[in-house]
Amino acid sequence: MVYKKSCASLLLASALFVSPLAIPGAYAAPTSDYHYEIHVAGQPSTYVQQDSVYMKNGTLYVQLNSLADRYWIQASFDSTGKRAGFNGWLKKIGVRDGSKKAIVDGKVVMMPKPAYFKKEKDSKQPGVYVPFQFAIEALGGTYTGYNAQTKAVTAKNLQEPHFIYTTHHGMMYGADKNDGAVYKWDGKSKPVQIFSLNHNLDAAGIDVETTPGGLLLITIGNSYGEPHLNSEVYQFLYKNGALIRQNHADYSPGNTDLMDRYKGKIMMNDSHILRFIEDGSGDVVQTIDLTKLGNKGVDQQYSIEAMDDDMLLLRNANDFELSIANIHTGHSALLYKQVLSANEQKVVEESLPDALQFMSADRLTFKKRVGHTLYFTFASPNGDPPRTVTYDLNQLK
Template sequence: MKRLWLLVPVLLMVCMLPAMASAAGTAYFKYTYDGGGQVTTNALLKDGTVYVSAGIMESAGLRVTWDKAQKQAMFRGWQKSVKVTVGGRTAAIDGKAVSLGGVPFRYRDELYVPARFLVQALDGQSVSWDAQQRVYTASGIHSYESTSATYGGVTYTVDKKNGKLYTATPAGGMRLMADLGSQLYDMVNFDFKKTGKGLIYLTITDVYGEPHINNKWYTLIIKDGMVIRQASVHYWKRYGDNVKMYGSSLLLTDGRTLRVIEDGTGKVTATLDLVKLGGEEDSYLVEGMDDDFLLIRPNDKGLLMLIDRHTGEKTLLYKELLDPDQQEYAEMNDVPFFGDQLQYLRREGNTLYFENGAVRDGREYPYVLKGMS
C-alpha cells in the first residue's frame, strides 16, 4: 500500500511531462515583405528559440498539403517548396536538406517552426532579436504567388510578384513568354480566344484593392507561341468588357489608343486616338466597333459615346435613348459607378440595339445610325 502511494507522485510527473515540454512563453514576430508592407504577429519562445506559425508561408503564396501518416507538411508555390516534419530536426527547402535550428510542433491546430528557419525558407533576412521586448524582426520576406491556366496543351503561369508570364508544355521546359510590365495582386483570371486564322488572343485581368475597385487588363496576341502584340490598361471603379474583335479584325487598347490588327499576320491596320475622339482626358473602354461606328466609354464619367468613324461626330447615347429620369440617374448616380449602364447587344442592318442595366426590365433600346435610316 505504501509503495502505491509512492508511485502516485511519479505517475503525476510522467503525465505532466508533455505539458512541461511544450511550455512556451509569448513573443512577437515582426517582418516586412520585399515589396513593402509590415506585419507583426504572435510568436512563441521555447527553449531559447522563437517559433512562428507556418501559416505565414501560406500568406506568402505557398499552398500546404499534409501527409498525416508521416506528420509532414509540404508547402509549394511558384518556384518554391518547403517540407517540414513535426518533431524533426531537419527540413527541405527547394529539395535541399537544411537544419531547422529547433523542433517543429503543433499548437492549437497550427504548425510552429523556428522563426529563423521560416525566414530562410522565404528568402528573407533575420535582422534582430529584442530580448527585453521579446520581438524577433526580419525583412525581405518574399512572396511566391502565381496563377496558372492551361489552354491547347500549354500551361500559362504568371508570377504575380513581377508580372512575368511563362509557358510550359509536357514535352518541353518552362520559358519566359512576356513581361506584363507590373505586379499583379489579387483576383487574376485568364481568358483565351482562338481567331479564325490561328492567332490566340489572351486577356489576363487582375481585380484588386479594397474593396476591389481596381481593374487591370493585360492583352496579348500570340502567334506560333510568340507574343507579337500586347497592351495593358487600368480602370478604376469600372468593370465593363473591352470588345476583342470586330469582323476579322482584332482590337487592342491601352485605354488611350486603339489598334486594329489584321488576323493571321498581326499587322496594325489602323490606330485610333481615343482621347481625341472622346474629348475627355481619360482611359476609355471600347465596347463595340464596326467599319462605320465606335462605342467608347470614359472611365470617370462613364457615359457611353457613339463615334461616327467617317465624320468623327460624337453622340452621347443616354441622351438619345433614356427618359428624363434615367438621364438624371446616369448623370448623378455613383453606385456602383458613375455614368449610364447602357450595354450594346447587337446590330441589325443600320440599327444598333442596347439594354439598360440600371433597370433590367427586358426592354431593348434601338438606335438608328445617322444618315443611314
C-alpha cells in the same frame, strides 16, 4: 449575345491585388500569449508585422501557411495530407508532419524540432506549424531573437514581394513589379525572361491561358496611382512559342473591357482600335475603329462592355459615358440621353464631372438583350432605388 467578364477586368476589379503585407502597427487578435514582430526590408521602423506564435516543448512555432501567404507563397498538400509544399516565385519549401527534415529550394535542412500539422476550425487545409526561426530563414529573413519581457520573437530583412506570378501547365509565369520584366520558370533551372513591359507595376495581377485553338495568351492587369483608380491592361499572344500579337490599353481612371472573346475570336482593344484575332492562326480577321464609332474625336479612348453582330456598347474613358453603336452603319448615341428622364439626365450630368471608375459613371449597367431590346439597370446618384430601363435597337439605324 456574348457578354462576359474578362480575365483582365477580374484582375483589376476593386483594386484586387492589394499587397498582403501588414499595415503599420497591424496586429491580429491574439490567439496566444506569444507573438512575432517582423521588420520588413525597406520599410520604416514603424512598419512591423505581428501575429501569434505558439510555445510547444520549449520552442516557439509559427503557422507557416499564414506567414508564407504574406509573401505570396501558397501551400499545397499531397493525398495523405501529411506532406506540405509551399511554392512561390523562386521559392520552394517542403515539410512533413512529425519530421525535422525540410527541403528549402532543393536543399535538405534540419529543423531544431519537428513540424506538426493541426486541423484548423475555419479551413479545409491543416495548419502547418514549424519553428519560427526556421520559417524566417527559409523565407530569406534574419532571426534576431526573443524578448522574454514582451514574449515577442523577432526577425528582420524579409523582402517585400515584388513579383506577381501564376502557374499554368506546370510552368510559372511572373512579372517583376519594379521594372516590368516578365519571366517563365520551370521550377528547376533559372527563370527565362520572355519580354518586358518597360514599365513598373503597382497593384497588378497576371493571368495565363491556353486558348481552345492552342495559342498562349498572357494578360497583365495593373491598377495604379492613388488610390489605384487608374487601370491598364497588357496582352501578349504566342503561337508555337513565338510572340505574334501584343496589345496595351491604358484607360487612366476609365473602365477596362468587360469582354475578351466574341464567337471564339480573341479581342484585343488598345482603346482606339478593336481587333478580332482568329484563334489558332492568330490572324487579325476584323478591326473596328472605336474613335470613329464613338464619334467624339480621335483623342478619345473606349472600353467594350457588350457586343453583338449588329451593335456595340462602348464606354468613353475620358467622360465615362456609355454609348450604343450600330456596327454596320457607324451611327452611335449616348445611352443616358435615350433611356433616362430629363430630371435623371440632369442628375447624371451633374455627377459625371466628378465620376470615378468605381462610381459607375452614368450609372447604367447592361444586363441583357431580348430581341431588339436592351435592358439596363440605372442606379441614380441621388440614392433612389435602382430601376430597369430599356433601349430599342430599332431607334439606331
